[in-house]
Amino acid sequence: MAFVNVKLRDLGTPPSSSSKMVTLEIDGIKVSVPEGTSVLRAASIAGIRIPKLCATDTLKPFGSCRLCIVEIEGKKGYPASCTTFVEEGMKVRTHSERLEKLRRGIMELYISDHPLDCLTCPANGNCELQDMAGFVGLREVRYGFEGKNHLNLPKDDSNPYFTFDTSKCIVCYRCVRACDEIQNTIALTVEGRGFNSLVKPGPSGKFITSECVSCGACVVACPTSALMEKSVIEQGMPDRSVRTTCAFCGVGCSFNAEIKGEKVVRMIPNKEGAANHGHSCVKGRFAWVYVYSKDRVTKPMIRKSINDSWKEVSWEEAINYVASEFRRIQEKYGKYAIGAITSSRCTNEEVYILQKLVRAVFKNNNVDTCARVCHSPTGYGLKAAFGTSAGTNNFDSVLKADVIMVVGANPTEGHPVFGSLLKKRLREGAKLIVIDPRKIELVKIPHIKADYHLQLKPGTNVALLNAMAYTIVSEGLENIEFIEQRCDLEVYKKWREFILRPENSPEIVEEITGVPAELIRGAARLYATGGRSAIYYGLGVTEHTQGTTAVLALANLAMLTGNVGKEGTGVNPLRGQNNVQGSCDMGSFPHELSGYRHVSDPQVRKLFEEAWGVSINPEPGLRIPNMWMLALEGKFKGIYIQGEDVVQSDPDVNRVIQALKSMECVVVHDLFMNETAKYAHVFLPGCSFLEKDGTFTNAERRIQLVKQVIPPICGKQEWEVIMEIAKAMGYPMYYRHASEIMDEIAKLTPTFSGVNYEKLEKLGSIQWPCNEEAPEGTPIMHKDKFVRGKGMFHITAYVPSPERTSQRYPLLLTTGRRLFQYNVGTQTRRTPNIIWYEEDVLEIHPHDAEERGIKDGDYVKLESRKGWIILKAKISDKVAPGVVYTTFHFPEIRTNVVTTEYSDWATNCPEYKVTAVQVTRIYQKPESIGKYVEKEKELASAEV
């Protein structure tokens, strides 16, 4: 085969989980496999090849192509080996003259309705139909080609990333099954009967107008070129592949980047990926093409003032400039006048080395991370309750859950690959509770319906969760045995008194949340008594003034019902970014060194001081909001921003802009000239995940390798740049490869002590803690006891957000994400994904729209106490009356102009999810009033 490694070995049918082994004989070879294994798989394991087309080991056996027929002693006829299970002592023959004749007969039928343009076909050399024709020895098609056929059917190239060529389709159903069994969207079907059976994406017959979410599973599954990536059609087959990890969301899908020369041709999800098992979403599978965007900045640039134009300079000049500016500022304004923000999009190694730069070279602790604005309450809350700042279970654990509670998360859009797994489990019959102000997809779609949707008012999570706990305790549904054995009893008793207070009763809470008491009670009973209950939550929990309280309230519920420490349970954050977990682990917070150890702890400091050869400041540094505050006071003058667009993503944007404008050296290290770079003095071009080495840690604490697939377009990997800045500032570092940074992390961080690249390469991934006790990592935490010892209940009194509706601002705005765009859209906006979602829109309930004379598609002004923006309205009953919803994927909309400065009491995580607003219809053309205003003064002066 010409193209090695491009397709992974396919054993034909999925593995059996049985522990009972069965021994059979295939072609005289003895094979032992688990009971429930197909004969086809057993043969593949024994190295015996049986021809097959409809079978693939990611899908349930289907038995349609009939090529895998075998002879079995004592059995009549020719059973298909994919749908025949092994039996003890079975004797199987896979090749005989008779079998070959029948197989050739089947192949002959296939080819009688297939174009013979193999040499110019995009799948040439990588086509299973072609392989099988060769394997069975087809030499002639006696039917000729004048019979009825599908050779002239039109191609559907409506999807920007792949084409569907019906003439090449062999109707093996692999695409249909992949959409059903893996993606669980069921966008595809076969229409018609008999010879007229055709694969069809919905009634329109076009992928783009179907329910297809473009996850690409069907394209992976297709054995021919019926479904084919356009990149392969244009560029030909790749010739090698490198295993790496996706850099979009926190699921952490493993991919094989397939390359030709120095160019990535396509990304194929890796079947061995422990987080994704060969699945992907539209972003990871296709929207990586931003890597080749013409907008990429490839050379360092500097300017004295943000009013000057940029000047391209050499790396050396840029690095020396940064070093000298930072030193100058420290000399002039003091050593605390500079700091850095690490990025959850970057590797562990890059984050680690940047916080090291701050602590060892800047000599302060002014480092914070963008996780501040998303999941900082998770780290704080789960550490306080359980002892570890991380989710408790792995993703696969959801397949054992009986009750799934999704709180403030929208997994099918935000974490699509996990969303598919969740849907799979729900379709198997698990019960579902959704707590969200919005009717997310999971609330009701074909085959899935939430048993409870608690559609609460934004900002009232804590009250609702307390009322659930009240119900459980007052009805005696708590798991007393678990509480007594695993939790701090004294604290529990106090908590019990608190939770039974009348203000936590569902009846009182109904008034706060708007959720009927009976629904709250029902959901609480289900969570407590429905078997194994798992919590999955997102930013709808954390991005509130009571974000940390809500995380603690979730932890209370899990401990109260004993739903921690085993498969199918747990409290699991769905992390927004690929490496939020990692960036937090790596010591990005101003008060913590790697592994969440406080800088004030002299023993911890000593460890690092010895390794780094410097003294470390014992005082915690500045959090991001404090950096802005001090900047506005003229005390904070220089900042290094690693891969983050604070001007778009941080709340109360106008204030952030003023803060940046008051600084003397703003360094932005990024792929693109983002919004923040407009206020920067130095722009350092960054590397995409395809251009560097390192590791990402996903939402289930899984560390996975990121590998350099193509050379850095800008010439330097980020860790090299930071190393050179450190050197230029007088502190040389000596890493030769990212792996050496990980070796240092492992040496200095107990939970990482067993981690190294060699092991990661061997195991594919490792879930921390990984140390002597758990040399291969820890899928489920707190199994026999909590990391902190006894589980800790916390009093979680509900305190309403200071942001409230009023006569002037009667609606509540909440924000979220969409499947086809990622976060602030810096990457996905530069891909064909815009075909699906080209601008942020405001979802508004028909009732509220009617009252304001707003029609679907009208431009509206969205105004808060902080500012106003203009965007299109979309009338939708996904939101309740009184609530509006939008995203912040597009910089021109600048959603965060309206969000407030309110933040979580414990971690300063901003309250993105609650803003009181008014919405009014705009009659002028939006252009004339500044939808695309470049002159930010117009917006900035709107109101501050």
Add this chain to the structure above:
Amino acid sequence: MKGKYRIFIPRDFSSSSLGADEVSVAIEKEARKRGINIELVRNGSRGMYWLEPLVEVETQQGRVGYRNVSTKDVSSLYNAEFFKGNGNHSLYVGFVEEVDYIKRQTRLTFERVGIIDPVSIDDYIKHNGFLALKKALEMRPEDIINEIKISGLRGRGGAGFPTGIKWETVFKTPSEVKYVVCNADEGDSGTFSDRMIMECDPYLLIEGMIIAGLAVGAQEGYIYLRSEYSLAKEVLQKAINIAYERGYLGKDIMGSGKRFDLEFYVGAGAYVCGEETALLESLEGKRGIVRPRPPVPAVSGLWGRPTVVNNVVTLATVPWIIREGGEKYANYGTDKSRGTLPVQLSGNIKRGGLVEVPFGITLRELIYEFGGGTYSGRPIKAVQIGGPLGAYLPEDMLDIPLDYEALQRVGGIVGHGGIVVFDDTVDLWYMMRFAMEFCARESCGKCTPCRIGSQRGVEVIDKLKNNRGDEKLLVLLEDLMDVMMNTSLCGLGGMAPYPVLSILRHFSDELGLKKEINYF
């Protein structure tokens, strides 16, 4: 006020299409006109379709009949005082049960068909209805299953699988939920016995399903009904509603505290949904395509639960067996083909209709003695048995007994018991082509041999017809039939070659083919 004279006019689909509805209106109208007090009962057909519309009149000695009545005859019938059962009319056939065609039958499953008012539960009860259910409610499931096993009952849908063994598998497969599904997707050409049961004796099917549920531990049943059977739907729906009202269905069957719920589901016109796994897919609301086996539905059927899938006639035979005992049923028939089979005679035949007879009767007896030979009066050329996938047999093979194994030995099938007769004007090339064309149209499209093979079959047969001397084409056709028979996923693709190969084997001279084909 009850009528003085009881008159019966069938209202099953076939009789209606022969004018029974119009006749019934005319008879009522005429009665009013003449001031004669009659009670008109719309019964089911006796299955003597060549006599329909057959108007019956109750007399003290039994029911007498008037054959092929049309609206034109109504006046003369009244003139002859037919309502008194008078014999002085040219359409008079005498006592219906003395008609040879009926008299020679062994009606067990069809014991009530044509006699009772189909929707009257009281009529059903009066004719021994629900006695079997009452008995079954007091039996252990194992004993019900054992009785069925003793009876030797085999699936009447076509596959002929022993019903008792199927039930036992469902009974022994542990599951909280189990189902009984009735396959009422009767789609074979020349078959109508299921339809007759549903239209003419619906409570019988209901009773059979409840007993099946009791035997295997299922509390829910579904009838998967062919979409074309609109009258069956109407009658069944009424019967199910009444059975619920009267406590035969629902939470408390006949006060026993046991539950059985029954619903029906109308298919969407796909022949393949008569295949049990495609039927289950369709019943689950999906596209009706065949599932691979194993697992068999008895282990993992509807919604993945153990499921009895039985044909209408199979389930309708159960009450008789339970009431009278398995042994009594097993006394009828031959070695492995026990009991009776409701045979359906159609095609070019003088006396088409339903004939319930014990296995073992020869095809010749059925076709000549019951059927009376061809309708056209010409010699019989071929007989197709067992639906569109059954073999064509030549006249000289008609001495074969009706028996699962005997037919199998000559490449034939009992199927659902349909026999279609052709005289010597039949175009065998057309029939051969039709077998493939039917398969190409009705294939679920899942497996390759059936999906593409059947279409190629049509094309190769066409080519061969125009090039009869081309041996290569004949070899290609044989190879194709070989692939379809041996590698298709289900019986549709696997058996579609039967008619083709049987024609090639038995009629190669007529086809003008020189080569001998030796398949069976």
